[in-house]
Amino acid sequence: MPERLASIAIALVLAAMVAPAHAATIEITMDNLVIAPAEVSAKIGDTITWVNKDVFAHTATAKNGDFDVTLPPKKSATSVLKKTGVIDYYCRYHPNMKATLKVEP
Amino acid sequence: MFTRRSAAIAAAILLSSPALLQSAGAADKPTDPQIAHIAYTAGVIDINAAKQAQKKAKSKDVKAFAEDMLRDHEAVNKQALALVKKLNVTPEDNDTSKTLSKQASDKLAELDKLDGAAFDKAYVANEVAYHKAVNGALETQLIPSANNAELKSLLQTGLKIFQGHQQHAEHVAAELK
Numbered sequence: 001m002p003e004r005l006a007s008i009a010i011a012l013v014l015a016a017m018v019a020p021a022h023a024a025t026i027e028i029t030m031d032n033l034v035i036a037p038a039e040v041s042a043k044i045g046d047t048i049t050w051v052n053k054d055v056f057a058h059t060a061t062a063k064n065g066d067f068d069v070t071l072p073p074k075k076s077a078t079s080v081l082k083k084t085g086v087i088d089y090y091c092r093y094h095p096n097m098k099a100t101l102k103v104e105p
Numbered sequence: 106m107f108t109r110r111s112a113a114i115a116a117a118i119l120l121s122s123p124a125l126l127q128s129a130g131a132a133d134k135p136t137d138p139q140i141a142h143i144a145y146t147a148g149v150i151d152i153n154a155a156k157q158a159q160k161k162a163k164s165k166d167v168k169a170f171a172e173d174m175l176r177d178h179e180a181v182n183k184q185a186l187a188l189v190k191k192l193n194v195t196p197e198d199n200d201t202s203k204t205l206s207k208q209a210s211d212k213l214a215e216l217d218k219l220d221g222a223a224f225d226k227a228y229v230a231n232e233v234a235y236h237k238a239v240n241g242a243l244e245t246q247l248i249p250s251a252n253n254a255e256l257k258s259l260l261q262t263g264l265k266i267f268q269g270h271q272q273h274a275e276h277v278a279a280e281l282k
Contacts (some may be wrong), residue, residue, distance in 0.1 A: 033265040037153050055180050056266065057173075073180070095271025095276060 025049055025078075028099070030058045030071065030091070035099040042081055043104050051076040059092045062101075068092075116176035134250040135199065141189050143205070143247065144260060147239050148182040150209040154235075154267045157213055158228050167225045170277050174232070174270065181263055188259055222281075236271035240264060 023045040029036050042048065052058050052071035060069040060079075066087055069077050077082040084103045091097040124275050129225040135143065151174055158171035189196055212231060243264045 032262055033269065055184065056177055091269070092275060093177070094266060095272040096265065096269045 023047065023080075027043075027051055027100075028060075029053055030060075030097065033094060033097055035060075035091075035097050038099045039102070040100070041102040041104065044081055044084060046081050048079045048081065048101070049076055050079070057093060058097065060089050062087045062089045062091045064088075108225045116157050135201065135247070136197070137256055138194050138197035139199040139201070140260070141185065141194060141245050141249050141256065142198055142202050143242075144263065145182055145196055146202040147176045147236060148185070148204050150205060151178045151232075151235065152182070153209065153213065154216075154232070156230070157216060158224075159274055161216075161220065161224045162226045162228065164281065166277050166280055167229060169233070170229070170273065173273065177266055177270065181259075181266060184259060184262075185259050188255055192253060192255065194253075226278075226281055232274040233271060233278055236267050236274060240267050240271060243267070 024042070025034060025047045026040055026042055028040060028047045029051045031056065031057075050060050050069055050071055052073065052075055055073045057073055058071045060067065060071065062068065064085070066083055066085070067079050067089070069079055072085075073076055081101075081103045084105050087101045087103065089099060089101060134258065136176040155174040155178070158167060159175070162168045162171060216224060216231070217229055238280045243260055248257060252258055
């Protein structure tokens with residue numbers, strides 16, 4: 001009997017590995033005029049949670065126009081990634097805030 | 106002869122360079138209460154410039170830029186006020202603050218005579234120059250002179266914000282051409 005339990009456990013573990021991973025949620029913060037992490041790799045379907053910890057408004061604006069999220073002071077917002085690519089983005093209000101998002105299939 | 110001549114040249118250079126934030130020499134470093142006053146004054150100057158631009162600007166981008174300046178500088182100054190209250194420091198008026206205010210009111214009067222696209226261009230050009238000058242002063246004078254760690258840290262945040270404003274202003278200026 002314990003053997004059977006063990007095999008079920010193994011099967012479950014294998015199933016978890018084979019089945020498509022659940023879309024992840026990745027947090028990107030803007031704190032003291034710094035975007036962190038500055039480079040993020042994500043997959044299509046993942047959600048980015050943008051967290052603005054500053055008392056200043058910021059934006060996450062893709063250079064290629066893929067997204068343009070406005071973040072009022074101390075607020076957060078989410079975006080679901082729908083396109084692949086290496087996307088450079090910045091804050092329109094403070095263009096010295098720059099970062100990169102790599103979206104893989 | 107040579108010494109006298111170089112002294113004269115040095116004096117000429119000093120006199121011809123913008124007076125902005127140069128009244129306090131390296132020998133007399135500004136004190137924390139003076140630094141707080143200078144930083145706050147610099148913020149108020151840009152807030153007043155933004156208010157003028159909101160009334161006079163024609164371009165949508167320039168109006169939006171002025172709104173961004175108003176919002177950010179008010180936020181920084183709110184933090185500055187909270188900090189001086191916390192530290193129990195009374196900002197102290199000084200020659201640098203006075204020079205800044207005088208130059209700013211002259212600039213406001215000058216810009217007030219302009220309208221439409223001419224105003225937009227002159228306002229944005231001045232925003233580029235003004236932020237450049239303030240950032241230079243923060244980097245070379247105010248931040249190194251600040252004694253209190255929290256004041257220094259607020260000035261460093263200010264520097265990052267204003268460097269952002271300078272780049273933003275440069276973008277807007279480029280779009281206007």
